[in-house]
Amino acid sequence: MQLPLLRVLALGIMGIVTPFGTGPSPVYHGSGHLPRGLWWKLGALSGTVFFAVYLPVTPPWMSIVGHR
Numbered sequence: 001m002q003l004p005l006l007r008v009l010a011l012g013i014m015g016i017v018t019p020f021g022t023g024p025s026p027v028y029h030g031s032g033h034l035p036r037g038l039w040w041k042l043g044a045l046s047g048t049v050f051f052a053v054y055l056p057v058t059p060p061w062m063s064i065v066g067h068r
Contacts, residue, residue, distance in 0.1 A: 017040075017043040017044065017046070017047045018043060019036075019039050019040075019043075
C-alpha cells in the first residue's frame with residue numbers, strides 16, 4: 001500500500017513541476033503553447049497545492065486503510 005502512495009507523490013509533484021517530468025510533458029512543452037517561465041510558475045503552484053493536499057490527507061487515509 002505504501003508503494004502506490006509514494007508513486008502518486010512522485011508523479012504528482014515531479015510530473016507537474018517540470019516540462020520533462022512525465023511522458024506527455026515534452027510534447028506539451030515543445031508545442032510552445034505555454035512559455036517556459038509560465039510553465040515553471042504553474043508547475044510550482046500545482047506542486048505546492050498537491051503537496052498541501054497530500055500531507056494532511058495521507059496519514060488519516062493510511063489509518064483508515066489499515067496501515068500495518
